[in-house]
Amino acid sequence: MIQRIFFPLSFTKDKGLQPTYLARNNFGIKHERELDENIEEKIKDRDSKKYLLIGGDVSGIQDFIYHISSKGALKLLRGRSFYLEMFCEDIVHEIVERLGLPKANIVYSGGGNFFILAPCTKETDDIMKELKADLECWLIKKRLSSSLYLALSWLSFSGDKFVNFSHIWMDVNQENSLKKAQKYKSVLEKNPSKILELGDYGDPCDACRKIVPSEDLEPVDDEEGVMFCPLCHEQMEVGRELARFGNSFYIIKEDQGYGFSVPFSKLKLVEKGKLGMDRSPSAIYAINSFDTDEVIGLIKSKKLIFDIRISSIPIAIYCAKPDYRKSEREIFSLEELAEKSNGSKKLGAVRMDVDNLGKIFTYGLPEDQRNVTRISSLSRMMNYFFKGYLNLLGEFKEEKVLNVCNWQSNSPKLVKERRHSRNFSIVYAGGDDLFILGAWDDVFELCFDIEELFRKYVAENPHVTISAGFSIFGSKHPLYQIARVCGNKEECSKEDGKDRIYLLDRGAGKEQISRKFEGIKDAGLEDSISWRDARKLFADFKPIFWYIMNDKGNASKSMVRKLLAAREEYCKYPEKANWVIQLHYFVSQNKDMKNLLDNNRHEELRKYFYSVYSDKVSPIYDIDLALNILDLLGRKVNS
Ligand SMILES: [Zn+2]
Incomplete structure (x- = not known):
């Protein structure tokens, strides 16, 4: 698995290859209609703005994932978090498809963030505007606009900028931050009735509490008297299938079919070995797998079209399951996870986040090396840590991971030795942050294991650190409060100086x-600890x-x-x-x-x-x- 995770690095190692390819590719599209003219001068021109960097940043992830009631909690939570990953992937793929660009133009995608390189033409601009409007319409129609928002910006730049790409990268981020502050501004300005006409007639969904027409609410299996809206139903079903399929499977996109709805497609989960049983899908996402044998076999036997779009996506998906598995759909509930703890039967929760991410991107690379490949590799590798390694920490079978956590570290141990299949579930992990729930003692140890592994992953670089907010709860505690408390504690670790963990409240003694x-500097009274x-x-x-x-x-x-x-x-x-x-x-x-x-x-x-x-x-x-x-x-x- 480690080799598999590192594999994508090998084709980006050659730092000259990708930017040149990308630049040529965009350049070709930009000038394809001018080929009969003499464009020699234009080609040499590195000052005019020929390129676009499209950046997307989803906001409201926290609200969207965590703001649910505890009904069907963990399955729905995981379904929702996975749904969000596919929501972003769908948008990314729709953009390159509509712009007629190859997938290589996706510079980075992960953790609710993406960057795409495109030619700067009037056509691109028009297509992007239309796509943005379509997306906002969809979000409003699905009544997601109160929580989810995608800030989408595209800025033009000249060939010179490829040398130090961090400027344009940060500019797009900046632009998106501004947009997040005024969500749905264009819709509200142009057509406010679109949001208002939804009204608030109907009844609330028992999971997301959204008001939907009563006829849309449907009962949930094994939960008496609980009614979910269609989207929560779909996400609950996704959560169930995730538990059933294990860490590696496919997602297929069918133009007309059934499955869960993302803005531009219907997607469906397919078990490994079961591809090709549906009508021909138009795209395949291989989750946590770079193994293409099955797909190639199906293309050869003409069960899949030869130019099908295939993408490998790493997703942190590990969840604890009972050994005996009463039914194959079972995953541990929050109560069962708490019950697995040693000593007090409580739930542990942690949120972690990489420190100084902005600085890492601005100053983390030598000035002459901040090219598009380096910058995108940095993002991608950061994302891989959260997507790939966390699964390995859960399974706890991979030799190198065991070695670091069990023998090489001086991390606190609450049990003599952790067995494989640890007692926690990843709620969300990607980009540069994570949220995990589990048996409190296992999650406590896990915090230190993650930090230890992260240190190794960044080659002990003292400037790339991570901060954590850990907390212990009763298993019936509302999820959004757990998420909020851990978030505040993580924030506190950062304010106290970063590279720290908030473990427990210090009680009345601290006050x-x-x-x-009072007033004494470095007295050693922080709530968190390095x-x-x-x-x-x-x-x-x-x-x-x-x-x-x-x-x-x-x-x-x-x-x-x-x-x-x-x-x-x-x-x-x-x-x-x-x-x-x-x-x-x-x-x-x-x-x-x-x-x-x-x-x-x-x-x-x-x-x-x-x-x-x-x-x-x-x-x-x-x-x-x-x-x-x-x-x-x-x-x-x-x-
Ligand atoms: Zn709902």
Whole structure:
């Protein structure tokens, strides 16, 4: 799989090849009607604007995916997130098709973002305007305009810009950001009745809460009294099929057929080995597979047309399933995932996002190397990490991945060894961010595994980092709140300085001690913690972890409580010695704790309990992160 993921790099390695091809290709279209004239001068001209960079950026992804009720939750959530990927792919393919361009002109597509290179002609401009209007119409008709929006811009540029492509790339991004601030402006200006005439008669869909005509609502299998709108039905069905088909399958596009509706097509999921059983599709998307044997075989036997469009799309799709599989459609529900946790039966959730993405694209490459290939490869490789590696982390079978996570890292481990098929489900991952739900202990470890693998993936480049917001919830907690809380925590990690993870809330102690250290720079009072410090903290606490995990008696629980009580005392009165006295008394009375701290090999652990600083918070402040995780791990009941 790793080789497969890296495969696309090989044809972009030759940095001269692709831009030249793309430029010629667009150039040819631009000048095809002038071939009888003498165009030698025109060809040499690198100042006039002959090219267009078309950029698309979907906004409202968060709202669209997460703002659903908990009815049929995980399947619908995954169906929705997958739907969104295909929504973007469909638009990208419609653009190149209408413009008559080959697929090579798609410079990048992933994570709700795409870039396409096109010739700058009046015709292109007209086609793009028409396509944009068609798309907006469709979104309004499907009543998606309140959540989803595609900002679509195209800017012209001259041949000179190919040398430093990051400028035009950023300009298109900028343009799209402006458009996002005034969604559906053109529709509202020209034809406001289009949005208004939808009205709000009817009843709300139980999943997306959209008001639709009552006759459009249909009941959902195995959920009594639950009614979904047609789009949610389709997405629920997609979610079911995803669970059934595994990580690799096909999506086919038929001109007249049935399936789920994206703006310009109807798409259908097809299992591997079952292509060619439908009427001839007009396009095929191979999901998580670069293996073309099946398709080539069908073309040879004339079951597929020879010029069919085939695209390989990596999609992060891993989800935990029961071993026994009551029925083949089963995936773990949120309750079942929580039930799989060690200790407290809770759900863990994390959102992660690459830091400083804009800077990476602007300054990440030497100035003379910011050509179109380099820039698009950078985006593509970033996308592959989130699309490909996360699946591997879920399956947890690939040797190199196991090696990094199990043996090469000093990431915190809550169980001795993770088995394959881990207990989490990817809700969304792509571009530069991800959202994952699962058993809390598995997701906790996963955060560090992802960061560790990401470090290796970017060759330990200190400027390319990632920040995370982790949180623990009861399994009945509303999904959009989970997404929002994790999002806020991720934001907090970034504000605290990036390259960090938000693990747990620091409790009342944080408020109290913040007052004492007000105005002191670098006091060490951030809510989040750097990856490096978190790893060190959990490594230092390993002796206590193993002691308690091997002996989960009441004595150990009270030990955690006593240690946390000393921290609380410190937070209240950091300038007084009460906490030290309290702690030392406890240690002197507790033989095991005394042995642990007196052990010569545990010098780093001792520092948390015996070091006192006055210009910044003392290390005792940080013990809550390790001990609260330990406490959750030791709990037998759902508390
Ligand atoms: Zn709905």
